[in-house]
Amino acid sequence: MKAIINLSRRDFIQKSTILTSGLLLGFYLPKKGLAISSATTFAPNAFLRIDRTGTVTFMLNKAEMGQGVYTSLPMIIAEELECNWQDIKVEHAPVDPAYDHTMYGPIMVTGGSTSVRSEWERLRKAGAAARMMLIGAAAKKWQAMPGECTASGGEVSHSKTGRKIAYGDLVEEAAAQEAPEDIVLKPSSEFKLIGKEMARLDVPEKVDGTALFGIDITLPGMFTAVVARPPVLGGKVKTFDDTAAKKIPGVHTVVAIDRGVAVVADGFWSASLGRDSLDIDWDNGILANLDSDKQAEEYAKMAEKPGLPAADRGDIETALQQAEKTLEAAYELPYLAHAPMEPLNCVADVRSDGCDLYTGSQFQTVDRNNAAAAAGLPPEQVKLHNTYLGGGFGRRAVIDSHHIVEATQISKAVGAPVKVIWTREDDIQGGYYRPRTYTKVIGGLDDDNNLIALKQVIVGQSIAKGTPFEEAMIHDGVDHTSVEGASDSVYAIPNFRVEYHMAPAGVPVLWWRAVGHTFNAYVKECFIDEMAKMAGKDPYQFRRTLLKNNPRELAVLDLAATKANWSSPSPKGQGRGIAFHTSFGSHVAMVAEISINQRARVKVEKVVCAIDCGQTVNPDTIVAQMESGIVFGLSAGFYQEITFRNGRVQQDNFDSYDLLRMSEMPKVEVHIVDSTEPPGGVGEPGVPPICPAVANAIMSITGRSLRHQPFRQEDIAA
Amino acid sequence: MITLNVNGKDYSVDATPDEPLLWVIREKLGLTGTKFGCGQSLCGVCTVLVDDEAVRSCVTDVGDVAGSKIVTIEGVPDDHPVKQAWVDDQVPQCGYCHPGQIIGAVSLLKENPKPTDADIDSAMDGIVCRCGTYARIRRAIHHASADGTAGGKS
Ligand code: FES
Ligand code: FES
Numbered sequence: 031m032k033a034i035i036n037l038s039r040r041d042f043i044q045k046s047t048i049l050t051s052g053l054l055l056g057f058y059l060p061k062k063g064l065a066i067s068s069a070t071t072f073a074p075n076a077f078l079r080i081d082r083t084g085t086v087t088f089m090l091n092k093a094e095m096g097q098g099v100y101t102s103l104p105m106i107i108a109e110e111l112e113c114n115w116q117d118i119k120v121e122h123a124p125v126d127p128a129y130d131h132t133m134y135g136p137i138m139v140t141g142g143s144t145s146v147r148s149e150w151e152r153l154r155k156a157g158a159a160a161r162m163m164l165i166g167a168a169a170k171k172w173q174a175m176p177g178e179c180t181a182s183g184g185e186v187s188h189s190k191t192g193r194k195i196a197y198g199d200l201v202e203e204a205a206a207q208e209a210p211e212d213i214v215l216k217p218s219s220e221f222k223l224i225g226k227e228m229a230r231l232d233v234p235e236k237v238d239g240t241a242l243f244g245i246d247i248t249l250p251g252m253f254t255a256v257v258a259r260p261p262v263l264g265g266k267v268k269t270f271d272d273t274a275a276k277k278i279p280g281v282h283t284v285v286a287i288d289r290g291v292a293v294v295a296d297g298f299w300s301a302s303l304g305r306d307s308l309d310i311d312w313d314n315g316i317l318a319n320l321d322s323d324k325q326a327e328e329y330a331k332m333a334e335k336p337g338l339p340a341a342d343r344g345d346i347e348t349a350l351q352q353a354e355k356t357l358e359a360a361y362e363l364p365y366l367a368h369a370p371m372e373p374l375n376c377v378a379d380v381r382s383d384g385c386d387l388y389t390g391s392q393f394q395t396v397d398r399n400n401a402a403a404a405a406g407l408p409p410e411q412v413k414l415h416n417t418y419l420g421g422g423f424g425r426r427a428v429i430d431s432h433h434i435v436e437a438t439q440i441s442k443a444v445g446a447p448v449k450v451i452w453t454r455e456d457d458i459q460g461g462y463y464r465p466r467t468y469t470k471v472i473g474g475l476d477d478d479n480n481l482i483a484l485k486q487v488i489v490g491q492s493i494a495k496g497t498p499f500e501e502a503m504i505h506d507g508v509d510h511t512s513v514e515g516a517s518d519s520v521y522a523i524p525n526f527r528v529e530y531h532m533a534p535a536g537v538p539v540l541w542w543r544a545v546g547h548t549f550n551a552y553v554k555e556c557f558i559d560e561m562a563k564m565a566g567k568d569p570y571q572f573r574r575t576l577l578k579n580n581p582r583e584l585a586v587l588d589l590a591a592t593k594a595n596w597s598s599p600s601p602k603g604q605g606r607g608i609a610f611h612t613s614f615g616s617h618v619a620m621v622a623e624i625s626i627n628q629r630a631r632v633k634v635e636k637v638v639c640a641i642d643c644g645q646t647v648n649p650d651t652i653v654a655q656m657e658s659g660i661v662f663g664l665s666a667g668f669y670q671e672i673t674f675r676n677g678r679v680q681q682d683n684f685d686s687y688d689l690l691r692m693s694e695m696p697k698v699e700v701h702i703v704d705s706t707e708p709p710g711g712v713g714e715p716g717v718p719p720i721c722p723a724v725a726n727a728i729m730s731i732t733g734r735s736l737r738h739q740p741f742r743q744e745d746i747a748a
Numbered sequence: 749m750i751t752l753n754v755n756g757k758d759y760s761v762d763a764t765p766d767e768p769l770l771w772v773i774r775e776k777l778g779l780t781g782t783k784f785g786c787g788q789s790l791c792g793v794c795t796v797l798v799d800d801e802a803v804r805s806c807v808t809d810v811g812d813v814a815g816s817k818i819v820t821i822e823g824v825p826d827d828h829p830v831k832q833a834w835v836d837d838q839v840p841q842c843g844y845c846h847p848g849q850i851i852g853a854v855s856l857l858k859e860n861p862k863p864t865d866a867d868i869d870s871a872m873d874g875i876v877c878r879c880g881t882y883a884r885i886r887r888a889i890h891h892a893s894a895d896g897t898a899g900g901k902s
Binding site: 061095096097117203234235237238240241243244245246254274279297298299369370371372373418420423451453454546590595654657659661664684692695 | 759764767768774776777781782783784785786787788789791822823828835836838839840841842844845846847850868870871872873874875876878879881882883885896
């Protein structure tokens with residue numbers, strides 16, 4: 031999502047300037063929007079509500095999908111507010127401009143590993159402003175100077191007289207305070223919560239089984255629907271016969287919607303039996319003959335032609351001609367499904383005067399607006415109630431909100447609340463994949479075996495093309511998510527060029543955890559090892575030279591190598607591989623230790639991970655996200671691909687689209703660099719380095735490169 | 749009408765015998781802790797105990813378990829060492845797979861109060877976690893096992 035970051039960085043800076051210059055943003059004004067105080071509640075801004083019991087309600091504007099924002103974001107606000115941690119209660123915020131993303135423009139969105147990064151300043155200021163108002167209220171009550179009062183542990187105290195008053199007892203007076211113009215933030219040396227390991231607030235519910243996900247929501251009079259969608263993506267219904275389906279006990283009705291035919295029933299099982307009994311004649315559309323092998327050939331052909339420049343430094347063609355040695359390679363990475371553990375679902379209740387949606391959404395404003403259009407209602411009359419997400423990974427930030435629109439259309443058609451449930455097969459075969467890519471790389475070494483030239487030609491579909499995000503994310507024909515992690519590489523290579531070919535649209539594609547960094551980091555980091563091998567150099571030392579101008583990056587690489595004892599020989603029968611990548615504002619290096627058994631099966635024994643994500647908020651969440659990113663990456667590297675024959679997706683459930691299991695889980699060691707730099711992301715940056723680290727470890731044993739994902743047995747076996 | 753005993757309570761439900769236990773539990777008994785992940789016995793997130801044995805409720809016909817003792821995540825006591833360890837070790841991320849993981853762990857410890865890593869691998873391999881919490885699941889099972897009381901409880 032780089033382009034959006036760049037574009038809206040301007041917007042972000044504008045807002046930040048407004049903040050620091052003391053002008054008030056709407057969200058600080060107690061009388062505006064959602065921040066309405068009353069005699070019993072102090073609501074200094076849209077994020078906070080303090081009641082007479084001292085309970086502090088934090089309005090969470092981000093999706094909790096496992097990445098820990100349900101805890102890390104209130105930690106930030108509680109730090110400045112100086113309330114008791116146990117007084118914090120979290121509620122999901124409704125759709126409102128007060129909660130819009132500070133970097134991505136006027137929508138609520140959870141993505142790009144930005145939650146902590148983008149809310150860091152806003153939430154600190156929101157908490158600090160409230161603290162100052164509470165101090166002001168106490169001072170007024172005591173006829174003291176605010177400067178003589180301090181706030182801590184949910185109360186204000188006056189040192190001179192020893193008086194103390196709890197926040198809950200200041201609610202009314204604080205609400206009458208003017209919002210402060212100059213907000214004083216705590217220095218990081220005084221942080222009590224930020225940077226400490228705090229237990230996740232969502233864990234108890236997720237352990238006792240009461241946590242509610244979208245799929246768990248039930249409304250009175252609700253039906254459950256399962257939708258028959260085209261067997262070829264982009265197809266359409268020609269005709270259908272629902273006679274048999276309607277005879278299934280429990281089936282209420284069958285309705286045609288934009289994306290297929292919905293069987294509406296008392297429950298999932300009847301709906302699903304009903305769907306099996308539908309007789310549908312499909313128009314397969316333009317992808318009817320899609321074939322992955324043929325597509326690979328087309329991509330390879332495109333890569334032979336000059337693409338559009340995404341990065342250009344030095345004189346690549348001359349440098350390659352003059353190079354002492356050159357190496358050319360092509361890397362292929364597949365389409366990938368996100369496969370969140372909770373299949374997509376949405377409850378919609380459309381009435382003539384309004385609509386309620388219950389779902390786990392990373393894209394609240396977009397989903398609300400698309401539902402409003404489908405319901406034929408103004409957006410203000412549509413309420414989206416966000417729930418916990420049983421995994422997101424980008425799959426619940428869908429530009430066309432297709433599953434939300436399905437539920438809305440069906441509810442409108444039957445005049446009752448409806449829950450649409452996708453099956454796992456619907457999910458794996460339903461499109462919106464990580465784009466497949468073909469990348470051609472040429473590297474050149476000088477006579478001292480220094481890497482002096484690197485050229486990369488990337489072929490892949492654009493996610494933004496043809497969407498409202500096109501203008502922000504595609505510049506001069508170059509799609510930024512397709513080249514992120516390649517064109518912005520900091521490696522000191524004097525002659526460097528990245529080119530891009532936009533592959534024809536067709537298969538619906540979407541941001542998949544770490545997006546373009548997933549394929550570009552793989553190519554970059556595997557090829558660096560291939561070049562190091564040709565240069566006869568140690569891959570860690572080879573990278574050190576390339577990072578000589580980047581001390582922060584170099585420190586992360588060194589930390590991983592040191593903790594993994596890189597300089598000592600690997601245990602017998604094992605190989606080591608290293609990779610480094612920067613994404614979403616964080617630097618991550620990994621060393622993977624692997625073994626290969628007699629049957630050429632690879633086992634990842636251990637991963638040592640080092641991360642510099644700036645100031646940490648909840649360190650254990652960072653560790654968890656690194657563990658998570660490693661498993662996510664390994665699942666793709668070893669098992670996952672979506673392929674097409676005759677337009678049909680060939681995978682359909684976890685047997686054909688497998689993922690890493692308990693017995694394959696490596697030992698993971700995470701080292702976090704101590705830093706006071708602004709926070710970076712953590713949800714995605716753990717994904718990109720793991721596969722190249724493993725591939726490089728395999729190559730260290732077999733001597734052979736792995737230029738294809740998922741890894742092929744013939745590339746591993748001797 | 750089918751009679752079911754779930755978490756020690758008797759229910760009489762209107763269901764056909766070939767309906768999957770998963771959907772009866774979730775939709776007809778309103779116990780939504782048990783999750784749907786694949787519907788094909790491939791992911792394990794729908795795991796419940798039937799007469800102390802971990803089974804995949806998505807492929808279990810409700811008619812086959814009438815008269816059996818069924819335990820879902822809601823029926824595992826909050827002070828059960830497995831649930832406690834899950835909180836102490838901060839295991840869940842998105843949390844969606846964990847009802848199944850916890851039931852899997854409860855069943856493992858009942859049979860084998862001191863499982864080795866290899867025992868954990870073989871017992872838990874069928875329950876997947878897309879968020880990749882396996883390292884913590886393993887740690888929590890060891891911690892629950894060290895508590896020593898998990899064997900008797902379910
Ligand atoms: S839902 Fe039963 S095993 Fe996946
Ligand atoms: S915690 Fe998300 S699937 Fe396991």
